[in-house]
Amino acid sequence: MRVSNRSIYQGIQLQLMDIAERMKSLNNQISSGRRINQPSDDPIGVTQMLGLRDVLSKVDQYQKNIDFGESWLKATESSLQDLSNLVIRAKEIANQMSTGTYSAAQRANAAGEIQNIMEECRGLGNTQLNGRYLFSGYQEQTPAYDQTYTYRGDTNDIEIPIGESMQMKINLTGDAVFGPDGDPDNNLFQILTGLRNALQNNDTDGISSALEKLNTFQPRVESDLADVGSRLDRMGNSKDILSGLQQNHTESLAQVEDTDIPTATTDLTAQQSAYQAALYSAAQITRLSLVDFLR
Amino acid sequence: MSGITSVLNIAQGALLANQTGLSVTGHNIANVNTPGYTRQRLVLESNAVTEFSRLKLGMGVRVRAVIQDFDRFTTQSIYQNLSVLSEFESKGSILNDLQGIFNETSGTGLSKTLQDFWTAWQQLSDNPGGIPERTVVLQNAQSLCDQFHTMSQSLDQARDQMNENLAVSLNDLNTMTEQVARLNQAIVAAEASGTPANDQRDQRNSLIGQISQLFDISYLEGKDGSIMIMTRSGVALVDGSQSWKLTQNGNTIQWNGIPNDISQRLTGGKIGAWLDLRDAIIPQYESNLDELAGSLISEINTQHLAGYALDNSTHHYFFDPFNIGSVQYGGSYAGDHVAAVGGAYTGNEAKTFHFTIHGSGTVGTDSFTVDWNDGTGLPGHSGTLTVSPAAYSNLAVFEGMDLSFGVGNLVDGDTFSVDVTGNAGAARSIALSSDVNNRPAAIAASGVPALPGVPEPGNNENALAIQALQAKTIVAKKWTYQRGANPSSQDQPGTMDDYYSLLVGDVGVLAKETSEKQEFAQAMDTRLNDLRDSTSGVNLDEETLNLTRFQQAYTAASKLVSVTDQMLQNLLDMR
Numbered sequence: 129m130r131v132s133n134r135s136i137y138q139g140i141q142l143q144l145m146d147i148a149e150r151m152k153s154l155n156n157q158i159s160s161g162r163r164i165n166q167p168s169d170d171p172i173g174v175t176q177m178l179g180l181r182d183v184l185s186k187v188d189q190y191q192k193n194i195d196f197g198e199s200w201l202k203a204t205e206s207s208l209q210d211l212s213n214l215v216i217r218a219k220e221i222a223n224q225m226s227t228g229t230y231s232a233a234q235r236a237n238a239a240g241e242i243q244n245i246m247e248e249c250r251g252l253g254n255t256q257l258n259g260r261y262l263f264s265g266y267q268e269q270t271p272a273y274d275q276t277y278t279y280r281g282d283t284n285d286i287e288i289p290i291g292e293s294m295q296m297k298i299n300l301t302g303d304a305v306f307g308p309d310g311d312p313d314n315n316l317f318q319i320l321t322g323l324r325n326a327l328q329n330n331d332t333d334g335i336s337s338a339l340e341k342l343n344t345f346q347p348r349v350e351s352d353l354a355d356v357g358s359r360l361d362r363m364g365n366s367k368d369i370l371s372g373l374q375q376n377h378t379e380s381l382a383q384v385e386d387t388d389i390p391t392a393t394t395d396l397t398a399q400q401s402a403y404q405a406a407l408y409s410a411a412q413i414t415r416l417s418l419v420d421f422l423r
Numbered sequence: 424m425s426g427i428t429s430v431l432n433i434a435q436g437a438l439l440a441n442q443t444g445l446s447v448t449g450h451n452i453a454n455v456n457t458p459g460y461t462r463q464r465l466v467l468e469s470n471a472v473t474e475f476s477r478l479k480l481g482m483g484v485r486v487r488a489v490i491q492d493f494d495r496f497t498t499q500s501i502y503q504n505l506s507v508l509s510e511f512e513s514k515g516s517i518l519n520d521l522q523g524i525f526n527e528t529s530g531t532g533l534s535k536t537l538q539d540f541w542t543a544w545q546q547l548s549d550n551p552g553g554i555p556e557r558t559v560v561l562q563n564a565q566s567l568c569d570q571f572h573t574m575s576q577s578l579d580q581a582r583d584q585m586n587e588n589l590a591v592s593l594n595d596l597n598t599m600t601e602q603v604a605r606l607n608q609a610i611v612a613a614e615a616s617g618t619p620a621n622d623q624r625d626q627r628n629s630l631i632g633q634i635s636q637l638f639d640i641s642y643l644e645g646k647d648g649s650i651m652i653m654t655r656s657g658v659a660l661v662d663g664s665q666s667w668k669l670t671q672n673g674n675t676i677q678w679n680g681i682p683n684d685i686s687q688r689l690t691g692g693k694i695g696a697w698l699d700l701r702d703a704i705i706p707q708y709e710s711n712l713d714e715l716a717g718s719l720i721s722e723i724n725t726q727h728l729a730g731y732a733l734d735n736s737t738h739h740y741f742f743d744p745f746n747i748g749s750v751q752y753g754g755s756y757a758g759d760h761v762a763a764v765g766g767a768y769t770g771n772e773a774k775t776f777h778f779t780i781h782g783s784g785t786v787g788t789d790s791f792t793v794d795w796n797d798g799t800g801l802p803g804h805s806g807t808l809t810v811s812p813a814a815y816s817n818l819a820v821f822e823g824m825d826l827s828f829g830v831g832n833l834v835d836g837d838t839f840s841v842d843v844t845g846n847a848g849a850a851r852s853i854a855l856s857s858d859v860n861n862r863p864a865a866i867a868a869s870g871v872p873a874l875p876g877v878p879e880p881g882n883n884e885n886a887l888a889i890q891a892l893q894a895k896t897i898v899a900k901k902w903t904y905q906r907g908a909n910p911s912s913q914d915q916p917g918t919m920d921d922y923y924s925l926l927v928g929d930v931g932v933l934a935k936e937t938s939e940k941q942e943f944a945q946a947m948d949t950r951l952n953d954l955r956d957s958t959s960g961v962n963l964d965e966e967t968l969n970l971t972r973f974q975q976a977y978t979a980a981s982k983l984v985s986v987t988d989q990m991l992q993n994l995l996d997m998r
Contacts, residue, residue, distance in 0.1 A: 132462075132960020133455050135953050142949055166522045167931025168938060174931050178527055178534050178924035185538040186893075189545045196549045260552070266869075266879035268552060282873060286881055288549055292894060295887065385528075418964040422971065 140410045147403045154396040157387040164385060173384050180381040186292070187374045193288045194363050194370070197298040201363070204262055204300055205356045207255045211305070212349045214252070215316070215342060218245050222323055222339040232330040239327035246320045250277060253302050263302040272302035277317035279309040290366050296359065305352055313341055427994070429473075430987045433483035437980035440467060440484045444973040447489055452966045459629040461491040461959040463621050491621040494958040498628065499642075501951045502635040506691040508948050509636040511941035513696035514704075517581065518934040521708070524577045525927045534923060536570045539563045541893040547868050548886035552733070557863035561855065564741070568853045571716050575850040578709050585701035590671050592694055596637055596660075597668045599630050600652070604666040606630070607649035611663075614648045634660070639691035656688035674701075687907045699906055704933070707904040709850070711926050716853045717771075717846025718899050718919055720745065722892050724767030725823055730867025730885030735878035738817055739865050740856035744768065746844045747824065753838030761829035764841040769823035771900055773844045774798050776824065780837040786815050786828045795820055846900075894918060 157163055167174045224230065225238050253263050253273045260268040264281030272281045279302045287295040307315035312322060319341045326334025444465050454460040466489070470482035527534045543560040550556050606627040613620035627650065634640055639655035645663075652661040658678055659667060667679045675684035686698050720742040727741040750762050764776065775798045782791030790812065796805035808818050808826065816827035824843070859865045870884025899922050900912040915922065 129953075130957040130960070130962065131953075132956040132962050134458075134960050135956040138949070138952065142945075162528060164528050166519070166528060166934070167525060167927050168518075168522060168934035169528075169931075171928045171931030171935055174527065175924045175928040178927065179921070181530070181534065182538060182920050182924075185542060189542045193545060193549055260550075260881065264881070266873075266881040268881035282879065284873065284879070284882065286883065287887065288883070289545060289887060289890060293891070418967040422967065 136413060140406070140413070143406050144403070144410070147399055147406060151396060151399045151403065154392050154399065158389065158392050158396065161387055161389075162385055163387045177381065177384050180377050180384065184374065184377050184381065187370050187377070190290050191367060191370050191374075194290050194367050197288050197290065197296060198360060198363050200257060200262065200298045201356050201360050203255060203257045205353065205360070207252045207262065208300075208305070208349060208353050208356060211249060211252050212346075212353065214245050214249055215346050215349055218242060218320060218323065219339065219342045219346070222335055222342060225327055226332055226335045226339055228332070235327045235330050235335075239324045242320055242324040242327060246277070246317060246324070249306070249316060249320070253306060263300060263305060265299065265301045273306075273317070277321070279303050279306070290363065291370070294366075296363065296366075298359070300352060300356070305349070307345065307348070314345065316345055319345060426475075427987055427990055429480075429482065430983065434980050434983040434987060436470060436483035436485055437983065438977060440465075440486050441973045441977040441980060443486050443489075445970065445977070448966050448969045448973060451961045452963065452970075455961045455963055455966075457625075459625055459632060460961065461493050461621070461625055461628075462961045463489050463491050466490055488618045489621065490619055491624065492959050493624070494955050497951060497955045497958070501948070501955060502632055502640070504944060504947050504951060505632060505635045506639045506695075508941065508944035509692045510696045511937050511944055513693045514700065515934070515937045515941050517585075517696075517700055518704075518930070518937055521578075521581060521705070522930055522934055524574050524581075525708075525930045527924075527927055533567075533570050533574065534920070534927075536563070536567050537920060537923065540567050541890055544886055544890035547866070548883040548890060551868040551883035551886055552880035554863050557866045557868070560866060561859065561861075561863055564855055567719075568742075568855060571712070571850040571853050574712060575709065578705055578712070582701055582705045585697040585705075586671070586674070588697050589676070589694065589701075592637055592697075593669050593671050593676070596634065596694075597666075597670075599634055600661050600666040600668070603627055603630050603634075603650065603652065603661045604664050607661070608664040610648045620648075635692065637692045638689045638694045654688060655690065658685055658688055703904040703906045706910070707902055708926070708930065710847065710902040710904070710910065711922075711929075713846045713849040713851075714899050714902065715850070715919060715922055715926070717746065717849035718897055718922070720849060720853060721767045721769050721823065722895065722897060722919070723889060725769060726885065726889050726892060727867050728767060729871075730888075731869040731872060731878075731882070732867050733864040733869075733878065733880070735869075735872060735876065736865075737867065739858040739867055740765075740767075741859055741866075743852070743854045743856045745849060745852045745854075746846065748842035748844070751840050751842075753840065756837050756839065757834040759831045761831060762839055763827045763829070764820070764824055765817075765827065766820075766825040767823045768843050770843070771845050772799075773842070773847075775840050775842050776820070777840045778826070778838065780833050781835055783833060783835045785830070785832050786810070787830045788812055791833065793818075793826065795826075797821060893920065 156165055164170050164173050164177065221238050221241060225235050230238075250273045254271040255262045261270065261272055261281065263272040264270055265284040266286070267281045270280050272279060274280055281302050283301050283303060285297040285301075286299040287297050290296050303309055306317060307319075309315060310318065312318045319338055322334065322341070323338035325331075326338055444467075447463050447465050451462050466487045467484050468487045470485050472479045472481055474480075526532055540560075540563045543556070543563040547553070547556040547560055606623055610620045610623050610627065613623065631640075631642060631650070631652065634652065640652055640660070641655055642650050642652045644650050649663045650661065651659075651663070653659045660669075661667075669685075670677050670680065672682070674686075675682075676686040676689065677683065678685050686702070689695055689698060723741050724744060728738050730739075731737045732739060744765065744767060746768050747764060747766070750764060762778070777796055777798060779794045780791060781794065782789070784791060791810050793808045793810060794805070795808065804821065806821070808820065810818065810828065818826045820826050824841075868886040869879055869882035870888070872879050872882065896916055896918060898914050898916045899919075901915040902910055902912045904910045915925075917925070
């Protein structure tokens, strides 16, 4: 085939431009660290990348939610433990005072102590975390128990998202912990009021009956503690799972998104050699001309 | 003719012929780099024979013609391929710009802004009574609106740029077709004498090549040497010495001033690419972005309207419901009450809702009914609402819309209507509603309170519901636009985040495809040009050989002259 000068030069130019373009693209990948610098570099990869980033962002937020839920549950746990100790103390007093060896005056003193215990229990019921009352349900700006030991909160469960379509209750309401409002047999404050009155009145029957009611009440606190404990466990598990998920997805994201530096660098070196070779051959070809040889 | 003089004639002929040869070779050498140049060649033939006694003697050489080595078929293929190459080149470069609008790879695009928006709602669900969390929700929502606006505006600007490009190239086109017409005339005149007008033909071919870059054309050479050019779809551009102009009028392209839009008939090349972008590709991306924004507005508003704010008030909008028009009172309207249509329109089509009141009386005191229909006539798309003295606001109509009445009198037969539009224009107009803008406490994080009127600061149910919308599968429309056809849509189920990442993927796929087609066309172009050059291109070594050839012949011919001259001299010196 006849070859014109224009063909030769055009050919050289296009080949050099081709190699230069490949070098530019590789350089871009290496310097930005990203394999995909615009959607057309890998359209399917981009869709995967966006999906993975989405999941990672959600996982991150779920972890934050779990941290918040854990702090709430731990504060609840600590209050419940204090409450448990107070109930035990109240039982001791009731037990002691129900025997015949104590005088009316001593019982009156004990009544004072029971009154203090009641106030402390009320204080526990009104525990706050960052200005929010733990045991008031949705009425988190209202103290759960007022001066008359009446429950002012509501019975709602507070839930937070800890996973995709997964929500967890993080609270206990006052009426679940301390017993139904106004119930003389099952409400702690009612029981303690009864006990205090019985001590003041030197009423041993009243003291014994209060002791029985306290015995019935105590397992409630224990089971609440177990409930909180198991919820904390589940949150801990979720956290672990999320952590694993985070790691997996971060790795997948890196695989899709990041440049494989060794491969890219090798490719770049190869292109550079190709470019040099092309330049060399161009120089050789363009040097030859018949005019140099005539006469 | 006597011997020696005729030899001189032969010598003269030879000198002239070789001089011409040198001149043609020189012309080729000079034009080695001229694009579109076809190498020219001398056609020599021996002169007629004369009788000299009974001998037939040749009378030397003469130049019959100077022709060009033109490869008609390859050249036509080159121009056809050039249309394809130019089309994908133009499209490719603009698609790269458009990719910048959807550039999510840097991590700062709409995808991230959306994620931040959903995250802010989750944080609010952790502390529904908090004001800082609400402020963050509003800030992130505002960023989202701003991002939609920016993207929509960039797409608009790209579309306007296409019109500007068209204007410039149509001017160029008209200039070129005029020139071709003039060249046609010149060539016909010049070739009347029987020899080809090589350089003018080269000029004309180069113009045809440039016109092919603009759109697909067909061209035919007539017997007289003039070329007729028309678009592949048959719009005449040049015929003989006549040419016709294409002009741009707004969004239409007109032929010869006739007010008919011929832009459908222009395909391929740069102009085809720009028209495709202006009328199909960019509007498609705009519509799909609008679908996303519209779905977001509709879903969030629907949930937000049902929720309760910090002060236990409800029915607050989060985003402005941009697609519900104002109430238009009908011809027969005798009451003095005020009607309002609101809510979050969850439908996709544009239509008009008609309402007719039955019963007279006062709103808030009397009961009456309202007939409504949405103009489509489909079953289930009409009905009757009962308005009682206790309930005359936020009455559910259809597809998320609700109706409210202000206190006042009404008359039986009063009519009014409301237009709703689909999602078109959502990305351009998405904005925070005045209900919540700068009013963080008005964000409805709480669900329905247990006791009406008693606020529940710890109630995070609505915030939970809104953040769950991120994972909700909605059915949004996916639009496809094609030039010359009506836009069509398909229902695409998925989450809103998925819709957007698929949209980005679409842009990437189109850009990649275009780039690959461009590479292929470029390779074809190179190959075809090499083929053409093998017939029509100039090779300097070859021309240098020709120089030597003609020079030697010239030298020999001039020697002939001096020898003949010597012979004449001898003759005259004979005493």
